[in-house]
Amino acid sequence: MFPLNVIVVGCDGELQQLLRLELAVHAARIEAEFLGVESVLSSLRAAPISDPTRETPLQGKRDSTLMEAPRRLFIVHLDSPQEMPSIKRLSSFFPGNPILVLMDTAGDPNLPITAMRMGASQFVPLPWRADDFKQALDCIASQHGHPVNNQVIAVAGVTGGCGATTIAINVAFELATLHALRVVLAELSLQVGKLPLYLNVEPRYTTHDLLRDIHRLDLYSIQQALTPIVDRFHILAGPYHAVSPLTVPPADVLLLVECLRQLADIVVLDVPCTYDALYFDTLNAADQVVLVGEQKVPSIRALQMVHNSLGDKPHYLLLNRYDPNLPGFGVDRLKTMLRVDDLMTIASDYARVSSSINQGLPLRLKEPKSPALSDLNAVARKLVPLEADIRQMKGNNAGMLGGLIRALGIKK
Numbered sequence: 001m002f003p004l005n006v007i008v009v010g011c012d013g014e015l016q017q018l019l020r021l022e023l024a025v026h027a028a029r030i031e032a033e034f035l036g037v038e039s040v041l042s043s044l045r046a047a048p049i050s051d052p053t054r055e056t057p058l059q060g061k062r063d064s065t066l067m068e069a070p071r072r073l074f075i076v077h078l079d080s081p082q083e084m085p086s087i088k089r090l091s092s093f094f095p096g097n098p099i100l101v102l103m104d105t106a107g108d109p110n111l112p113i114t115a116m117r118m119g120a121s122q123f124v125p126l127p128w129r130a131d132d133f134k135q136a137l138d139c140i141a142s143q144h145g146h147p148v149n150n151q152v153i154a155v156a157g158v159t160g161g162c163g164a165t166t167i168a169i170n171v172a173f174e175l176a177t178l179h180a181l182r183v184v185l186a187e188l189s190l191q192v193g194k195l196p197l198y199l200n201v202e203p204r205y206t207t208h209d210l211l212r213d214i215h216r217l218d219l220y221s222i223q224q225a226l227t228p229i230v231d232r233f234h235i236l237a238g239p240y241h242a243v244s245p246l247t248v249p250p251a252d253v254l255l256l257v258e259c260l261r262q263l264a265d266i267v268v269l270d271v272p273c274t275y276d277a278l279y280f281d282t283l284n285a286a287d288q289v290v291l292v293g294e295q296k297v298p299s300i301r302a303l304q305m306v307h308n309s310l311g312d313k314p315h316y317l318l319l320n321r322y323d324p325n326l327p328g329f330g331v332d333r334l335k336t337m338l339r340v341d342d343l344m345t346i347a348s349d350y351a352r353v354s355s356s357i358n359q360g361l362p363l364r365l366k367e368p369k370s371p372a373l374s375d376l377n378a379v380a381r382k383l384v385p386l387e388a389d390i391r392q393m394k395g396n397n398a399g400m401l402g403g404l405i406r407a408l409g410i411k412k
Contacts, residue, residue, distance in 0.1 A: 002028035002073075003141055003265075004098070009034045009090075010077040015102070018128050019075065025220050026137055027263045029182070031072060037086035040074075041093055071144055076120075077102040081111060084118050091119025098140045102126055150261050153383055154286035156271035156279070157293075158302040163320040164292040165194050165270050166353060167346065167376070171290070172268040173362040174380035176233040181265035181384075184226060186236040188253060188282060189272045190246050193238025200360020201235070203227040207256070208239045211248050214256055222259050236260065250278040254285050266384065280309065288383055289315035295322065295329040304338050318379065321348040344379055347371040 006028050011019050016033075023030060034040045074090060076099060091099060098121035105111045105125045112123035121143075122136035155171060157164030168185060176183040187195045187207065196203055205225035210217060226234040239246075260267045271282050283289050289310060293303035303317055317338060322345035324330060335343045352367035359366050363373040 002026045002137065004071055004073040004144055005029050005031040006073045006075060007032050007034070007040065008075050009040055010036050010079075011075070011102070015077060015126075015128065018130075019102075021220075022130055022133055024223060025218070026134070027182075027219065027223055028073075028137070037076065037083075037090050040090065072097050073140060073144075074099045075102065076100070079103075081108070081114070084114055087115060087118040087120055098122070098144055100124060100136055100140065102128075150265060150267075151287045151384070152257060152261055152267045152269065152285070153288045153290065154269040154271050154283050155290045155292065156269075156283060156306070157273040158291055158306050159293065159296075159299045160273050162273075162292050162294045162299060163346075164273070165198060166357065167290070167292050167318070167320060167379075168268055168270040169195070169198055170363050170373070170376045171380050171383070172266075173229075173233055173364060174377050175266050175268070175384055176230075177364060178377070178380055178386060179265075179384060180232065182232050182234075182263075183266045183268060184234050184236060184260050184264040185268045185270065186257070186260055187238040187270045188278070189238035189270070190248065190253075190278075191239070193240040195235050195237040195270065196240045198357055198360065199229055199235065201227055201229065201237075203235070203237045203240075206237050206239045208246050210236070210256055211246060211252055214248075214252050217259075219259060219262055222256075223263050226263070234264075250281040253278055254281060257282070257285065283310060283315075284313060287314070289313060290318055290379065290383070291315060292318050292320050294320055295326050295334075300329075300334065300337065307338065307340070316342065316344055316379075316382065318344040318346065320346045321350070322346060323348050344375070344382070346375045346379075 002023070006023060008016070008019060008030055011033070020030065034043065072094070074094070074097060076087065076090065078084065078086075078101060087099060087101060091097075099119060100122045101115045101120045102124050103111060103115070103126060112125070115123045121140060124133050124136050153171075155164055155168035165187075172183050172185040175181060185195065187193050190207065190211075193206060195201075203225075204227070210222060210225055226236055228234050257267065257269065269282060269286065271279060273279070283306075291303055291306055291310075293299040307315070307317060317340055319331075319334070322331075331343050331345060335341065347370075349367075349370045349372040352370040353363065353372055356363045356366035356370075363370050363376065367373065
């Protein structure tokens with residue numbers, strides 16, 4: 001997944017088609033397209049953040065994130081050297097945002113240097129060469145990449161009906177919202193998919209369609225199979241029209257997961273409770289695991305069993321629909337039983353959670369006052385901490401270290 005949104009300037013015809021295809025292959029999101037640099041500047045002056053419906057010359061509705069994203073890549077096609085000063089204007093207007101210039105050098109070896117001095121980060125000469133363009137994109141990605149490193153997070157129920165799908169949906173949405181990351185939520189059910197029902201969508205493609213031809217698909221094909229829910233949040237659903245079991249080796253499913261990893265900052269896997277080879281192979285292949293259980297004896301026993309099987313794999317234990325007043329099932333007692341230091345909980349809020357499911361929306365969009373949402377937000381921040389959380393953790397650690405130093409009488 002390319003780490004920056006892209007604004008395309010001055011590209012049309014065959015060049016526009018080649019550029020769109022190549023950006024799709026690199027999973028780069030085109031945020032807006034403009035006829036020229038002056039169109040970019042005039043559009044931004046005429047369309048403040050408070051008016052996201054202003055029209056751009058090529059796209060109609062203007063993306064409301066145009067002035068809000070921290071950084072973008074501007075890809076600018078120039079027809080002649082006389083247009084070079086426009087790069088300087090663009091660079092001055094958007095300092096810190098990389099600019100990639102596409103231009104026919106017409107035999108002039110000094111044009112790339114001139115473009116760089118005007119503020120361009122990369123120069124790709126025309127006629128179009130995909131390998132040259134890819135190298136330029138890779139260089140920009142390495143310089144302006146996102147600090148999050150393409151994580152795969154598996155959310156797995158340890159017993160049926162424990163609400164793992166609801167947890168997966170809302171944690172994925174919180175991650176997309178908190179960090180402004182591109183998140184893909186993939187449902188690994190090979191028999192009955194729930195995501196389309198929970199999010200009120202009808203995907204054109206499901207995991208069945210991809211797994212049948214997984215060894216013949218490229219990243220572009222897989223990206224086209226994703227269903228957008230909101231900006232930066234896409235899903236890959238399991239089969240939902242009919243119960244049609246598909247037998248595939250776990251290796252093929254894990255190959256699909258690795259492809260999805262290249263198309264998103266974070267992939268959240270909704271792992272159904274099957275206890276088969278695919279279940280455990282998926283958990284072991286993920287970077288982080290969230291095991292979801294309930295305050296019921298069978299669920300607690302299953303939680304302990306799966307927890308023990310994961311060994312040193314980074315994972316968290318979570319109790320869904322938690323009732324602190326349920327005798328014998330409080331957090332402190334269960335932590336002792338499970339021999340863990342941390343046990344996360346999601347507050348029981350049946351009415352609001354059911355309301356959000358019935359409306360096909362994540363909790364944040366339908367029931368933002370739900371206590372369950374606060375807990376889900378905390379789970380997301382534990383999985384991928386915000387910068388403020390990291391600073392606080394470092395501060396707490398420094399305070400503890402300082403206290404220890406003072407207690408031991410060590411002079412700094």
